[in-house]
Amino acid sequence: MISYRSGGENKIRLLGRRMFIISAAKVVIVTGIIGRLISLQINESRKYKTLSDKNRFREWKFAPPRGIIKDFFGNEIASNKQVYQLHVIPENAENIESLFFRLKTILNLSDKDIFHLKRKIATQKPWDPIIVSDNLTWSEFSKINLFLHELQGVEPIVSVARVYNEESSSHVIGYVSKISERDLKNKNYLKNMNAAGMRVGKTGLENKLDAEVIGSIGYKRYEVNAYGKRIKEISIDQGRPGKTFHTTLDLDIQKYSQELLKEKAGSICVMDIYRGDIITMVSSPTFDSNKFVHGINTKDWKKLINHRDKPLVNKSISGLYPPGSTIKTLVAISALENDIVSPKKSYNCTGFIELYGEKFHCWKKKGHGYCNMRTAIKESCDVYFYEVSRQLGVDRLSETAKKFGLGKNVLDGFVEEKKGVVPNTNWKKTVVGKNWYLGETLHSGIGQGYWQTTPLQLALMTAQIANGGYKIKPRIISSDNDSKDLEEYVKNFKNFQQNETLFDEVVSKFKFKNLFRNQENINFVKDALFGATNEPRGTSYRSRLTKKEFIYAGKTGTSQVRRFTEFQREQEIKNEDLPYKQRDHALFVAFAPYKDPKYSISVVIEHGGTGSGSAAPIAKKVIKKLLERHPLRELTRINGEEI
């Protein structure tokens, strides 16, 4: 018994010691747990609260309707229409494979489409809807609705999408398409705008105005449970539709111009010579920009890309052409401004001149005989301008050309616009890396050689000659420029309509920057252009308008795309006989009406032959239409300003 008890006491002492160790361990563990609680619930609480909210809330974003783009008279060029779409929320679908199989038979989807859709699903969150089709026909849409009970995860949706009402304006308006990686990188406002069905402007005005026309995104925020079921709606934001824009375009003239360019490749630009309003800017051939909204198919895309006349290129601002004889207006102004020649000075045109053994031909083989400057412009004598430009020098010419808007962008924010080239000695040295030859000056004097201009630049050049030599800033959005100048102009407009002498006075009141030293020089060229159109033997005499208020003045141009060999010149090969790609471009610039000018126009027909033959007749028709619509435009403007 005693030994047992002593053993028992020993046992109890050991027990106490061991229990102490355990208790110490417990204290450590409790401290550890409290430490962990502190770390999770106090130190990192904010992080976990965010994570918890991320669990709780889900946002479904939806794309707002884009702003409407209207013409000057309020006609909608780019608007929105109701479309029927089919969205699939992968999370809600019981079996995505069988769902796609069903949809495939209902909608005629290809295996490739399904492959792309599946790949898209893998990249996004399971509750984000994926657009299977964004433009269903009514019959497809009703078929889907009929089978809806067996298509879990499918959501038929009525949405709005961009629609372009008019093909004539495809180039200037541009088009929208799906957001690409590059868009995300370049356009900051696209952050957080990645809603299903979001479209972004890719070219033209859609691209330029994108930030404002895109609107702001709407969203629905729901509380969802772990299975993705929406428990309750927390908040909803309808978003804001994009801003509506009024352009300076006249849709009627756009359509008419496009019609005139049918079957041809080329461009027509019309500009208000005081405000710089672009009234028409069409490029031919055109394309259906609606095809891009819902993703263009490969066949259509290939067709556009491989087309000989490059329908996707906006030739008005991206097409580069040597200005041909239309540059003679600037050569004349430059020569007069720099006191190189007197307008009365005559040179004898024998059909060609020779310089260092090289022959420079006039377009008229027999020659024009003795010409002064007016006749030379009127009849477009090359030899005269060879002579003048030789004396003027290319650097002084390029200076004038740049002043009148060549060699730089005319519009702001058009990514596709090209600057063109105004050649001079310095340019050649830096870009081509060679010295300038005098022969090249002669070519430059008639708008050939290195010259590269866009049709819109030519319209601007003509506008700035027509308005008496004042710098204008072209615009395509009505609200783009300072309207105060405009108001003042409108106020004085009626006065100088009656009194011609007031014209200069009124114009000089504007804050227009003048481009001349002596306005007489500008007026001289304007008069010469009158001759070119309205006097016998003028290059565009056959395309003149005889009605008094329609009389206009213009200059033809023919720009060579290749050099004639002497042999070809001897053969007198007709333009029509050459392969299409080697035919000359036809150009024509004009302003109208001659008395009290209001508009300038440039017409370029690619490989169209001569300016007088193919470009001027088109310009004539446009000018007629333009002037017929002028009173309506004035009225609309005045009404608009009164409002």
Add this chain to the structure above:
Amino acid sequence: MFKPGAIVSNQSFRDKIFSLDFVMILCIFLLGIISFFAMYSTDGGQFAYHTRSHMVRFFIFFILFFVVAFFPINFWYNSSTWFYLSVLILLILVKYFGLTSSGSQRWLNLYVVNLQPSELMKVGLILFLAKYYHRVSSMDVNRIKYLFQPMIAILIPVLLVITQPDLGTSFLIAVGGITVVWLAGVKMKFFAYLSILFISAAPVAISFLKPYQKSRILTFLDPSRDPLGAGYQITQSKIAIGSGGLLGKGFLNGSQSYLDYLPEKHTDFIFTLFSEEFGFIGSTFILILYMIINWRVVNIGNGIRNSFGKFYCYSFATAFSIYVFVNMGMVLGLIPIVGAPLPILSYGGSSMMAIMIGLGIVMSCRVYKDQPIG
């Protein structure tokens, strides 16, 4: 009124009542009340099935607690072997007739209720080993012969439970048994050998693990391994606890739980739910309640003369704390998810019954502390 018949006691009933540990009873009762609120919250703010049945169970087992407490300690001493053996038989019955639920065969269908014998084994093993070491002289403890029997007594139920499979419970059973062995004074080197054996056997054991058990361990080592799969539970649990902050989201406002992001929210993850709704303050409060219970049990052990009572109280206190630590450590992402309920708070009748019986025997030790054993 209960009156033990066989063993004559010189204490009056009034003495017995006053010798109860009221601090401990209060803590148990508070935990019970808290558990009602927690269940009410898991039922989505409705007085629904879980809440009702949990309340009924709590009151039944709370009464059982007193019944057990008034049975003389000698009765528990004498019946401990029978208790152990009958639970062992039940475990064997589970093997053959048990109900299978979510891939694990743990329950016996007793028509009225489903019993989980493995939970009862937690108490049964401690009771059995406490009696065993009460009888073994401290000189003999480290002799191979006397090491062998407790080893067998631990291993049989552990193996039976691990093959159900139920890793968590078998671990908790083993921990309870090993605690008694440790307290008995078995030499450190024995535990060292045991752990070496265990570690060297681990690769073999792992090959027997079910794929989900393996992935749980791997997930514990790197929770971001598979956040939507195996790591989901622990990630969501941490989010719930962390987002509770200092004061919690408020009663019935635990978004993680009522939007079903929390798995097993009324059983193993009940602490997470409570922690989300009542924050750091609430969590610490619960931890403190458990630690008070632990302290009271140890305290009762200190006041007992006989080694059976001491063995039992110390071991049970330790096992009880380990249940709490394992559960909390698990939901806090400190240890792998093993499936261990939180005493009293977690939904589950067998677990609550085992804990209440265990605590009842502790109370019996206190009430009859002056009675000689054996």
